[in-house]
Amino acid sequence: xxxxxxxxxxxxxxxxxxxxxxxxxxxxxxxxxxxxxxxxxxxxxxxxxxxxxxxxxxxxxxxxxxxxxxxxxxxxxxxxxxxxxxxxxxxxxxxxxxxxxxxxxxxxxxxx
Amino acid sequence: xxxxxxxxxxxxxxxxxxxxxxxxxxxxxxxxxxxxxxxxxxxxxxxxxxxxxxxxxxxxxxxxxxxxxxxxxxxxxxxxxxxxxxxxxxxxxxxxxxxxxxxxxxxxxxxxxx
Numbered sequence: 001x002x003x004x005x006x007x008x009x010x011x012x013x014x015x016x017x018x019x020x021x022x023x024x025x026x027x028x029x030x031x032x033x034x035x036x037x038x039x040x041x042x043x044x045x046x047x048x049x050x051x052x053x054x055x056x057x058x059x060x061x062x063x064x065x066x067x068x069x070x071x072x073x074x075x076x077x078x079x080x081x082x083x084x085x086x087x088x089x090x091x092x093x094x095x096x097x098x099x100x101x102x103x104x105x106x107x108x109x110x111x112x
Numbered sequence: 113x114x115x116x117x118x119x120x121x122x123x124x125x126x127x128x129x130x131x132x133x134x135x136x137x138x139x140x141x142x143x144x145x146x147x148x149x150x151x152x153x154x155x156x157x158x159x160x161x162x163x164x165x166x167x168x169x170x171x172x173x174x175x176x177x178x179x180x181x182x183x184x185x186x187x188x189x190x191x192x193x194x195x196x197x198x199x200x201x202x203x204x205x206x207x208x209x210x211x212x213x214x215x216x217x218x219x220x221x222x223x224x225x226x
Binding site for chain 1: 161215220
């Protein structure tokens with residue numbers, strides 16, 4: 001089976017920084033995705049890490065440590081529109097059609 | 113680029129009827145399409161993986177005779193929920209990938225079975 005753990009909820013103030021951690025133990029690993037999902041909508045792609053290290057993309061950054069089975073998504077300069085669920089997903093190897101195994105999601109609430 | 117559409121966006125049906133949901137990749141050819149189900153406040157659960165021209169691969173616990181998947185072309189996959197019951201009410205989301213790993217998601221279909 002696949003185990004992907006992330007906190008259930010986080011709350012932060014507008015303009016602040018929030019870090020969402022994700023740990024994983026999976027039968028295979030090809031890379032790690034972060035998706036954003038607003039209530040009632042489908043997920044949208046945020047980031048993809050395959051090598052160790054930090055990937056920065058505007059206000060969002062994602063980090064991966066393959067040896068530790070650990071990733072985080074960093075949201076800077078939080079805006080109200082960032083209130084959403086953030087999904088950590090492990091991409092399984094090509095032999096598994098690059099299937100994604102999702103964590104339960106972290107609901108981030110941004111307060112004024 | 114990488115746009116995936118789904119139709120219908122929502123559907124209400126009576127118990128016992130069948131419902132077909134279409135998933136299309138609009139600007140790329142999808143090597144593989146995936147079907148997920150999401151219950152309120154839960155994460156996405158993969159139901160099946162579909163490659164064009166071959167039978168879908170279903171995840172453990174998903175009834176293949178109840179959730180029929182057809183992937184007739186590189187841009188279209190359909191999911192038919194047969195003899196739907198209230199417990200099948202859910203948010204059904206498809207995704208598609210081209211040659212790489214990134215999956216692009218459709219907008220989802222909300223199904224309510226009365």
